[in-house]
Amino acid sequence: MTATTRDVQQTPTPSGGLVIEDLGVTLTGRPVDVVDDIDLVLRPGEVVGLVGESGSGKTTVGTSLLAYSRAGALISSGKVLLEGRDVLKLPWREVRQLRGEEIAYVPQDPASALNPSIRIGKQLVELQELRGIGTAESRLQAAREGLTEVGLPNDTEFLRRYAHQLSGGQVQRVALAMSFLPKPKVLVLDEPTTGLDVTTQKMVLDTMAQLCRDHGVSALYVTHDLAVVANIADRVAVMYAGQIAELGPKDTIFANPSHPYTRALLDSIPHLSQARDVKGIPGRTPAPGMRPGGCRFNDRCAHAIDECRQQVPPLITVAPDHEVRCIRVDEIGTWDIQRGTIPDADPDRKRDIILSVEGLDIFYGRKQIVHDVTFDLAKGEVVALVGESGSGKTTISRSVGGLHKDWTGTVAFEGRELANSARKRSAEDRRRIQYIFQNPYLSLNPRLTIEQIIKRPMELFGIAKGKQATDRVLELMEQVALGSAMLRYQASRLSGGERQRVAIARALAAEPDVMICDEITSALDVSVQGSIVALLEGLRKQRGISMIFVTHNLALVRSIAARVQILQEGRVVEAGSVVEVMERPREEYTRKLLSDSPRIA
């Protein structure tokens, strides 16, 4: 449907939509490019996905559309044309008017965009007052209609709620409703679904796509997740280190990705339909000022030759509408989305149980969160706990790990019952079961060096000390692909992916038999997730470590786990081998989870 309307409206000189020409943003004070040479057209009613790792400058491009740059950066060149007017040249009064009314922005964290002390209804009405939309009588009605459009209740009770009384998905949809109220022509969405679980994500994405279609709004959807883009975007721009690396229609990007970076990104994404040997991209995205000369991807690219290091390649048009910034585009061959698929984990493998959980009931104060959960874990096996937020999956893993002690039931490790809290368990049990946290920014003490962090479990459990321990630390760091130069770094200097590797190394330092991984990749870029998953898979095979893997990402489960427990509101609704559950789901809830998960192939 969108395709036809677009064909009609598409003219040589784009009248509607938005045109970005040669946009550049530099740091103030230093002549360092944050982004440069960005050319992009948003056609009316079109959703363009802007994809890249953290540090690629995608958010900077997004906010530039509103003539805004964060403190310390400056829009230094280029034009942003909205109906022939250059947004960047407008006087600030008009820019203020234009922001929100013609170009709207939906931030990553909607909770911080809504005022926590003003009721939802009041905020929706106030917005219209500010913009001078409608009359005093019509505004409340418009607020109700706006909420209906995004699929939220519009009764007075809902209008009287505060932001903290809504769920994450509801808040994000209120933010969407607010951005659509002034009927903007262009919408910039900055990772609006990061941090939401698949069901809510699907709901928000569908709402957004519907609204764009109905109102003919062009949208720029900024995200690090290609899987999300595959479901909503018409065209995709892949950004790397401040430049567009590849730009093309969605189907072309997924069927025939032509830039080595796009291919590497696609290689790191797990598929829902088949297990996959996911890989990360070696190295990390260079920060502004640290970017290599020539093609910026050359130091991480498998196809790089000397010529790549000499000058920045131009965007080459390889097919109508499909541009690639790679000089070897004709030489690196074709690509297949099915590359790297591997057989699913064998459901009939003989299992040697190491940890079993029986009749687990978990409480927070008087409230029971988890009801009668039973599952077990075999040696060298990965069991996934999957569910929406609030399904109790993290609570279960914390109870098994001894971090939450208010539970009843049995958790048996090699047949021995474990005490409720880690402190009451024996040192040996504490050593053999290690827990890895979701957020690596919180789980490492920012004051300690990497050496101190990884060494501590060895000292504590009497595995090694002094010089010998330092050698072990270096060994472990190599195993998790961290350079030995980082030994004396403080944790605060590392990127998210590197921190999570340190956390894994710390767990490995205790030489565990079971690792409990609590959403350990959900705070990370997909490319980093790929390398972490590859690392864990290697550990499982080499050391026979068993893992409980908590996640909401079913595609990831397919590639990493052998068995899966689907959780809903603290109960197991379906369990079994991954192939069985994902190929032939018996429960309605599992089917819904599967259908809500973004698919690529």
Added chain:
Amino acid sequence: MSTTANAPSTPSFGERAMKQKRFVFGFTVTLLVIAFAIFAPLFAPYGEEQTAGPPYAKNGLFGTDYVGQDVLSRLMHGGQGVLLISVLATLLGMVLGILIGVVAAYGGGWLDEVMMRLNDVLLAFPQILLALVVLTALSNPAAWVIVVLIGASHAPRVARVSRGVALGIVSRDFVVAAEALGEKRSRVIVAEVLPNMIGPLLAEAGLRLTYSIGVVAALGFLGFAADPGAANWGQMMNENRLGLATQPWAVLAPVLMIAIFTIATNLMADGLAQLSQRGDS
């Protein structure tokens, strides 16, 4: 990873501190004032309680005070007592307060509740009153008694602040991780929680030092000094305040010294706090 491997290794905290203007300035001036307090008595033109002329006369650099002692000499002699007592009292107050605050925050539950409510009772008294209650019972208090009293009166205030800071840290995952490994509770506090509180605590210490000097001076005014006849910056202000119009230097000189000292120590604490904060984020 290649990018970080090329980056220079972290300079030590001391090296970084020496590059920070705010800290270096505060640190230098603090040292100068302390050096003055220690060595100046050796060069003083008159003795500590020696009369140099008529009261409120213009003799010498700063003139004479209410009983005719040389103000410059009194100023040179009067630093040691005040600085020593207030620095020690501040240290004592900080240590006690941090201990109470962190233990309450880390312990949580009823322990936190009981400790903080008792703390609130102490907080209800004006700071100087606690000291006065004890001092009125003693005829000639030793210097250490004043140190203990002022330190103890700081403790509940410091405890409030440090509990607030610690609460934000004890719930972080790295503390939970240490718990899960089975670290001793004392080690969790010392190695995991305290190092992350340095910034706010240093700022608090700077503020407390300023208060200490004020309280020492106020106690001196009320007649509760270790040695009523001895020179003491705090006491000097109070002794001479009646002659402020005729002989302002007798008051202004000690005021300036205290001002310089507190500004310098606060700059120093501020600089350190900024430095220790910068590593985070």
